[in-house]
Each structure stands twice: as structure tokens, then as C-alpha cells.
Amino acid sequence: MDFKVLENLTLWDVVIGIIDLCIVWYVFYLIITVVRGTKAIQLLKGILFILIGKVVSDILNLTTTTSIFNTLLEWGFLVIIILFQPEIRRALEQLGRGSLFRSSNVNKSTERETLVEEMMKSIKYMAKRRIGALIVFEKETGLKDYIExxxxxxxxxxxxxxxxxFIPNTPLHDGAMIIQGNEIATAASYLPLSDSPKIQKSLGTRHRAAVGISEITDAFTLVISEETGNVSVTHDGKLYKEVNYEELEVLLNKHWFGYDIVNRGEIDA
Structure with a gap:
């Protein structure tokens, strides 16, 4: 490293460099914000793979492989524009409205409250009418195998x-619904049943499935009993029966969004 270059730097150069890095970081943040949840995120993963592959091929002096990666990068920009016109147009529209530069905390908070409200409304409806339900909330551990x-x-x-x-005698009511983020990923999914002797004999397949998925993943699961209408939840391999609605709302915020509604802040779910 040439330390003479560092010695010639002035305070103004350092400030300008920091500002430059912050701008680049913020631009990347805005790009990720726009493409998150869209098919474009897969494209970014592909670009990252190509860049890593090019670096490795350069280090190993793989002439043919390097040539292929160079061609991909050379034409990649044009391909991106053609394939992702809707995403680019949406980003430019948001930029024109100034929505990219607004804080998203308010929107996230509103969305979280709306989703929890919709979930609680449906749970109360089904519990009152004793409609059985099994809902799994994906957390850090992916549930792709069960979604499929x-x-x-x-x-x-x-x-x-x-x-x-979950209306009885409909094609999708039997099995588990899996929630990914703010969407219903799937319905009628099969979950592994727990063999734990601690589960009461009176509890049915839904409860055993809820405990089973919590034993092998970090998922949060809620169950509505069609016999009693009681709401139970499972996480970390444990079953909590007859959870009241106030407790359930707290647990949904915690395990679904990692938010503590008591202390009004983000937590480690």
C-alpha cells in the first residue's frame, strides 16, 4: 500500500470521500428497496454470481471462462433494460414522486398493523364459529420443503x-397455511407430526403438526380447535394452549414482525 497517498490527503478530501461512499451506499439501498419482493432480486443474485465467477476465472487465468463472463457483462446492461422495463419504470415513477426518499418506517408500521388486524379479525371469526385452522409463520428457517x-x-x-x-369441506381447508412475510404462500400444506408424549391425547392432528414444525424449525404456528374454538400457539417445540386475543396480538407482532407492541420497538424475534 502506498502510504504517501494517504499523507497527501486533506481533511476536505476525507470528507468528500465519505460523502461519495454514502451516496453510493444509498443508491444501492434504494435499488434493493425497489427490487425487493420482485423477480428482479433473482437477477441481482445472478449478476453477483457472474461477478464472483469473473474474479475467480481471472485469478485462475481461465481464458475461455473469462471471455464468457466478459461477454455476459458487456451485453448484460441491455438485457436488464429489456427484461425489467416495469421495475425500472416503477423506480423512476417513485423517484419523480419523491417516494424513494421518504422514510419507510411509517409505511412499514401501518402495513404491520393492518396485517395483524386482518389476521386477528379472521382468527376471532373462526374461533367463534369453531372453524379449525392451522397457520404457520415462516421466520429465519425456510419452509420451502413444506410449501411445495x-x-x-x-x-x-x-x-x-x-x-x-379454512371453511370446512372446501378443497383447501385441510392442512396448513404458510405465511411468508406479508403474503399467503400456500394452503393445504403437509407438516411433520410430533411424536412428543407430552401432547395430550385429546389434541388432534393440527396440534401435533403445529408442535412438529416448531420442533425442527423456528416457525411460529397458531391453531384454532374445531372442537372448542380455543386458540393455541407453538414455537421452540412448545405448545401454549388457550391463548387469549390480547396475548395473541402481542405474539403475532413479536414472531411475525419482530416488534414489541408493549415497548414499541423492534426486538429479536
């Missing part, structure tokens, strides 16, 4: 849709 056993929904979370899925 069900029927894809990929739908917006509304109380009407939640209730309709």
Missing part, C-alpha cells in the same frame, strides 16, 4: 381470504 407440498396461493393477506380457505 401445498397449493400455491401467493395472495394478499385479508381476513376474507383467510376465512374462506
Amino acid at each position: 407440498t401445498g397449493i400455491p396461493i401467493n395472495g394478499k393477506i385479508t381476513s376474507e381470504l383467510l376465512i374462506n380457505i
Whole structure:
């Protein structure tokens, strides 16, 4: 490293360099914000793979492989523009409205409250009418293996849709609904049943499935009993029965969004 270059730096040069880095970081943050949740995120992963591959091929002096990666990078920009016109247009529209530069905390808070409200509304409806339900909330551990056993929904979370899925004698009511983020990923998914002797004999398949998924993943699961209408939850391999609505709302905020509604702050879920 040439330390003479560092010696010639002035305070103004350092400030300008920091500002430059902050601008670049913020631009990348805005790009990720725009493409998050869209198919473009897969493209970014592909670009990252190509860049890593090019660096490795340069280090190993792989002439043919390097040539291929160079071609991909040379034409990649044009391909991105053609394939992702909707995402680019949306980003430019947001930039024109100034929405990219607004704080997203308010929007996230509003969305969280709305989703929890819709979930609580459906739970109260089904519990009152003793409609059995099994809902799994994905956390850090991916549930792809179990999602693939069900029927894809990929739908917006509304109380009407939640209730309709679990109406008895309908094609999707039997099995588990899996929630990924703010969407219903799938319905009628199969979950592993727990063999724990601690589970009461009176509890049915839904409760055993809820405990089973919590034993092998960090998922948070709620169960509505069709016999009693009581609401139970599971996480960390433990079953908590007859949870009241106030407690359930706290648990949903904690395990679904990592938010403590008591202390009004983000927590480690």
C-alpha cells in the first residue's frame, strides 16, 4: 500500500470521500428497496454470481471462462433494460414522486398493523364459529420443503381470504397455511407430526403438526380447535394452549414482525 497517498490527503478530501461512499451506499439501498419482493432480486443474485465467477476465472487465468463472463457483462446492461422495463419504470415513477426518499418506517408500521388486524379479525371469526385452522409463520428457517407440498396461493393477506380457505369441506381447508412475510404462500400444506408424549391425547392432528414444525424449525404456528374454538400457539417445540386475543396480538407482532407492541420497538424475534 502506498502510504504517501494517504499523507497527501486533506481533511476536505476525507470528507468528500465519505460523502461519495454514502451516496453510493444509498443508491444501492434504494435499488434493493425497489427490487425487493420482485423477480428482479433473482437477477441481482445472478449478476453477483457472474461477478464472483469473473474474479475467480481471472485469478485462475481461465481464458475461455473469462471471455464468457466478459461477454455476459458487456451485453448484460441491455438485457436488464429489456427484461425489467416495469421495475425500472416503477423506480423512476417513485423517484419523480419523491417516494424513494421518504422514510419507510411509517409505511412499514401501518402495513404491520393492518396485517395483524386482518389476521386477528379472521382468527376471532373462526374461533367463534369453531372453524379449525392451522397457520404457520415462516421466520429465519425456510419452509420451502413444506410449501411445495401445498397449493400455491401467493395472495394478499385479508381476513376474507383467510376465512374462506379454512371453511370446512372446501378443497383447501385441510392442512396448513404458510405465511411468508406479508403474503399467503400456500394452503393445504403437509407438516411433520410430533411424536412428543407430552401432547395430550385429546389434541388432534393440527396440534401435533403445529408442535412438529416448531420442533425442527423456528416457525411460529397458531391453531384454532374445531372442537372448542380455543386458540393455541407453538414455537421452540412448545405448545401454549388457550391463548387469549390480547396475548395473541402481542405474539403475532413479536414472531411475525419482530416488534414489541408493549415497548414499541423492534426486538429479536
